[in-house]
Amino acid sequence: MANLAQAIRLALHFGEENLGVTDIFGEDVGAPLGGVFTATQGLKTAWNTPLDERGIIGTALGIAYAGGKPVAEIQFCDYIYNVIDLLKLCGNVTWSSAGEYHVPMVLMTPVGSGIHGSMYHSHSFESIATHIQGWKIVMPSNPKDAYGLMLSAIAEPNPVLFLAPKALMRQKGAELIPGEPADEKTLHNMIDAPLGDRSDWQPNWPPVEDYRVAIGEAKIARAGTQLTVVTYGRMLPLSVNAAETLAKEGLDIEVIDLRTIYPFDLPMVKASVEKTGRLLVINEDTEVTNFGEHIIRKVLDEAFYSLEVKPELLAGLDVPGVGLAWGYEQNSVPQADDVLAAMRRLATERA
Amino acid sequence: MPATPWIAPALDAQLKIAIHDKMALGRATEEMMIRMMRTGHGYFWIGGPGEEGFNVPLGLLTKKGHGPDYDYLHLHYRSSATILAMGAEPINLLRQMRATATDPYSKGRNFVNHFAIKPWNVVPVTPTIETQYTTVIGTALVQQRHGGDGLSYVTGGDAGSAEGDFWTCMNWSTRPGRELPVLILVTQNEFGISTPANQTQNNLRLNERANGFGIRNACVDGNDPIASWHALVEAMEYVRHERKPYCLQANVSRLYGHSSSSGANRYDEPDCLGLYEQRLIRENLMTQAEIQAVWDKHNAQLAQDLQIVIAEPMPDKSHVLQHVWHEGPAGN
Numbered sequence: 001m002a003n004l005a006q007a008i009r010l011a012l013h014f015g016e017e018n019l020g021v022t023d024i025f026g027e028d029v030g031a032p033l034g035g036v037f038t039a040t041q042g043l044k045t046a047w048n049t050p051l052d053e054r055g056i057i058g059t060a061l062g063i064a065y066a067g068g069k070p071v072a073e074i075q076f077c078d079y080i081y082n083v084i085d086l087l088k089l090c091g092n093v094t095w096s097s098a099g100e101y102h103v104p105m106v107l108m109t110p111v112g113s114g115i116h117g118s119m120y121h122s123h124s125f126e127s128i129a130t131h132i133q134g135w136k137i138v139m140p141s142n143p144k145d146a147y148g149l150m151l152s153a154i155a156e157p158n159p160v161l162f163l164a165p166k167a168l169m170r171q172k173g174a175e176l177i178p179g180e181p182a183d184e185k186t187l188h189n190m191i192d193a194p195l196g197d198r199s200d201w202q203p204n205w206p207p208v209e210d211y212r213v214a215i216g217e218a219k220i221a222r223a224g225t226q227l228t229v230v231t232y233g234r235m236l237p238l239s240v241n242a243a244e245t246l247a248k249e250g251l252d253i254e255v256i257d258l259r260t261i262y263p264f265d266l267p268m269v270k271a272s273v274e275k276t277g278r279l280l281v282i283n284e285d286t287e288v289t290n291f292g293e294h295i296i297r298k299v300l301d302e303a304f305y306s307l308e309v310k311p312e313l314l315a316g317l318d319v320p321g322v323g324l325a326w327g328y329e330q331n332s333v334p335q336a337d338d339v340l341a342a343m344r345r346l347a348t349e350r351a
Numbered sequence: 352m353p354a355t356p357w358i359a360p361a362l363d364a365q366l367k368i369a370i371h372d373k374m375a376l377g378r379a380t381e382e383m384m385i386r387m388m389r390t391g392h393g394y395f396w397i398g399g400p401g402e403e404g405f406n407v408p409l410g411l412l413t414k415k416g417h418g419p420d421y422d423y424l425h426l427h428y429r430s431s432a433t434i435l436a437m438g439a440e441p442i443n444l445l446r447q448m449r450a451t452a453t454d455p456y457s458k459g460r461n462f463v464n465h466f467a468i469k470p471w472n473v474v475p476v477t478p479t480i481e482t483q484y485t486t487v488i489g490t491a492l493v494q495q496r497h498g499g500d501g502l503s504y505v506t507g508g509d510a511g512s513a514e515g516d517f518w519t520c521m522n523w524s525t526r527p528g529r530e531l532p533v534l535i536l537v538t539q540n541e542f543g544i545s546t547p548a549n550q551t552q553n554n555l556r557l558n559e560r561a562n563g564f565g566i567r568n569a570c571v572d573g574n575d576p577i578a579s580w581h582a583l584v585e586a587m588e589y590v591r592h593e594r595k596p597y598c599l600q601a602n603v604s605r606l607y608g609h610s611s612s613s614g615a616n617r618y619d620e621p622d623c624l625g626l627y628e629q630r631l632i633r634e635n636l637m638t639q640a641e642i643q644a645v646w647d648k649h650n651a652q653l654a655q656d657l658q659i660v661i662a663e664p665m666p667d668k669s670h671v672l673q674h675v676w677h678e679g680p681a682g683n
């Protein structure tokens with residue numbers, strides 16, 4: 001089974017061969033490293049840029065203007081802030097030019113905590129990203145979805161922000177990507193660069209196939225009837241685990257993997273809340289002006305009378321950083337026991 | 352069909368007269384738009400009166416067309432004369448000034464002189480005064496791979512060149528073995544809105560910054576269209592054939608101040624048009640009467656255009672939802 005980083009790599013390879021990807025670039029994205037998480041190792045159009053995020057985004061937009069299909073990377077989302085006006089430009093070109101130009105580009109960046117990354121390798125970006133109009137925003141929680149979302153992102157004529165939960169980069173999937181060898185050792189030998197000198201190394205790509213996860217389509221990761229949990233990325237496996245644990249207590253919890261953060265699958269969320277009458281949104285971002293608040297507001301607009309108890313958001317603490325000491329991180333970003341406790345409380349709260 | 356190679360036309364008498372015609376068209380169009388602002392036929396005005404001496408040669412020397420065989424334009428908001436020299440219809444500038452539904456560049460969404468013309472590789476002009484110096488890298492990169500003699504050029508003001516994007520452009524276009532066909536243009540008018548250059552620039556020759564990157568560079572009197580023509584031909588020949596960057600500064604005037612926010616009143620600075628007309632008369636290329644006829648022709652046409660534009664519809668409120676997303680296939 002491919003891990004999430006390998007899945008991204010396989011998708012980018014498929015994109016180069018079949019979907020017209022012309023450039024995959026960013027800091028340390030090309031040889032020899034192939035990305036700090038190895039997500040771009042061995043790709044034929046991958047190249048290293050100067051250490052200059054503004055140059056990276058401007059170049060991507062220019063390539064898109066000139067008919068190319070760029071996939072750019074910001075090494076960690078924590079370093080994306082000095083390009084906000086360029087992201088705004090990418091998102092407003094189609095509208096401001098009344099459709100004369102559009103921006104088929106993908107921007108990927110690792111997000112979130114869970115790797116002892118401290119101040120500048122732990123933050124989330126989706127809430128700020130949703131304030132930059134004109135972008136679609138996706139975040140997978142498993143390798144197969146990462147593959148399918150990346151292919152959809154590449155094929156999309158609008159800019160897509162692909163958020164990769166960094167704590168899950170080494171997680172293997174439960175399902176094979178179509179065309180992936182069943183044995184993970186075989187896959188490793190085919191596509192992972194050797195340690196040490198790799199100047200003569202070439203990947204041997206497996207014949208991966210076209211598999212898309214449509215942008216805007218969420219997935220019911222676990223079906224249930226008593227509480228709707230809406231989450232994505234790193235919080236998804238924690239939520240599914242908690243739901244399984246609580247099932248032993250007789251609680252039947254539905255977990256929705258949003259997969260696309262914007263535009264999000266409101267019909268699926270609404271249908272689920274109409275069934276369960278309860279909503280818990282979980283993510284890692286800081287809680288003030290958190291995207292989860294928007295999800296709750298839409299549910300209040302569309303399914304208020306289905307709610308039996310007050311909907312809740314479990315999110316990161318509103319502090320300036322995720323600190324290095326484990327206690328800080330545990331107390332800044334929801335952990336497994338916080339997820340479990342919030343789910344139990346909301347599922348059992350008296351209506 | 353491969354694009355034909357670019358060759359600079361000979362600067363003969365006919366071309367010198369044509370340059371005047373386009374300069375006058377640029378000025379007349381801008382002055383009409385300033386009047387529109389004053390008479391309630393538009394809101395904000397910003398534009399390029401005072402830069403025609405440089406911008407018209409630039410437009411005439413542009414390899415105009417769509418795709419990497421042709422030049423990509425990443426323009427500053429003072430580029431009206433460049434676009435008009437390329438053949439844009441002045442009525443379309445008036446439409447954007449008035450923010451009509453017929454504005455072909457932004458459908459009433461953006462300020463005047465914010466063009467977007469895909470058939471001519473004019474990428475959307477954006478009010479962020481620095482981002483064009485980074486987007487130009489991307490189009491030039493595509494052209495570098497594509498081959499041919501198309502280049503990407505970027506224009507910006509002197510104050511805006513303080514932004515990191517200016518340095519990004521020089522740095523990315525000189526990576527060893529990966530040099531890019533970028534023509535980096537700066538218009539030096541010694542102001543950024545109200546701030547005089549001597550408070551912010553230690554050397555008014557901004558092109559000399561390019562020395563640090565080994566980029567060939569020059570400075571030209573942008574009030575002199577003949578000197579500008581020759582400087583642009585030299586720069587373009589170099590970029591087109593060497594496939595390496597070049598930085599050219601044009602010293603220009605800002606004849607109506609920064610924008611309508613500062614009143615758009617006429618300032619006493621050298622006027623490229625007046626100077627050029629004296630020269631055309633001196634060199635017996637045009638008479639005063641012929642020059643006057645050029646102005647009369649453009650002014651009459653613009654007056655007619657204005658009547659058309661003020662009768663045209665404004666965008667409907669519901670149009671605000673159009674073009675948020677591109678619905679068709681990907682690819683510009």
Ligand SMILES: Cc1ncc(C[n+]2csc(CCOP(=O)(O)OP(=O)(O)O)c2C)c(N)n1
Nearest residue numbers: 478479480481508509510511540542543544
């Ligand atoms: C990134 C950015 N910062 C600030 C502004 C506001 N602003 C508009 S024009 C301008 C001055 C630009 O001066 P210069 O680059 O010399 O160009 P000029 O107007 O003189 O042609 C400023 C500060 C802006 N448009 N973009």
Ligand SMILES: [Mg+2]
Nearest residue numbers: 508509542543
């Ligand atoms: Mg200036």
